[in-house]
Amino acid sequence: MNKRRRNQMRRSLLIGWTALFLTAAPAGWAVDAARLYGDKCAPCHGGGGQGTQTAPPHKGNPFITQGEPEAIKEVILKGRQGAEKKYPDIPIEMPGGLVTEKQAEALVGYMKGALQTSEEGFLRGRCAPGEHRGRHCDRRGMR
Numbered sequence: 001m002n003k004r005r006r007n008q009m010r011r012s013l014l015i016g017w018t019a020l021f022l023t024a025a026p027a028g029w030a031v032d033a034a035r036l037y038g039d040k041c042a043p044c045h046g047g048g049g050q051g052t053q054t055a056p057p058h059k060g061n062p063f064i065t066q067g068e069p070e071a072i073k074e075v076i077l078k079g080r081q082g083a084e085k086k087y088p089d090i091p092i093e094m095p096g097g098l099v100t101e102k103q104a105e106a107l108v109g110y111m112k113g114a115l116q117t118s119e120e121g122f123l124r125g126r127c128a129p130g131e132h133r134g135r136h137c138d139r140r141g142m143r
């Protein structure tokens with residue numbers, strides 16, 4: 001292998017490690033929205049945001065896909081109860097106070113983005129109650 005090629009390899013290794021660091025590092029301190037969704041929202045809304053008998057879908061829901069981020073965030077923070085309720089067929093209310101403001105912002109991004117297309121949230125969230133271990137949960141989980 002000549003020197004130029006070796007340098008090239010070194011450089012791409014460096015770039016590789018940097019990329020790995022940058023993608024792995026935030027997990028500790030930034031909000032892992034997918035996991036948060038799986039833990040706090042999936043029990044009612046379904047792991048892939050497909051909706052359940054107790055909560056409306058988020059996937060393909062225009063309120064999510066086209067709605068103002070601020071409006072979505074407000075529902076996440078405050079919930080939706082009583083006269084505010086939009087889905088009379090769903091017997092329960094959307095509880096407020098489930099997450100912090102930062103988490104709510106991250107969730108809005110996740111719900112408008114990855115949740116709309118990815119299967120991962122679907123798998124992640126399908127855990128039986130008390131069994132919230134992300135990827136380990138499978139389709140036998142709750143619906």
Ligand code: HEC
Binds near residue numbers: 043064084
């Ligand atoms: C206890 C069950 C429950 C949990 C947990 C829950 N929700 Fe809800 N959510 C509901 C119900 C019920 C509604 C519909 C309320 C209504 O009739 O307007 C709703 C509505 C919403 C809406 C508005 C949808 C629309 O079409 O107007 C958003 C956004 C939302 N939830 C986000 C979340 C997020 C994000 C989480 C997790 C942090 C979460 N919810 C957790 C029950 C739940």
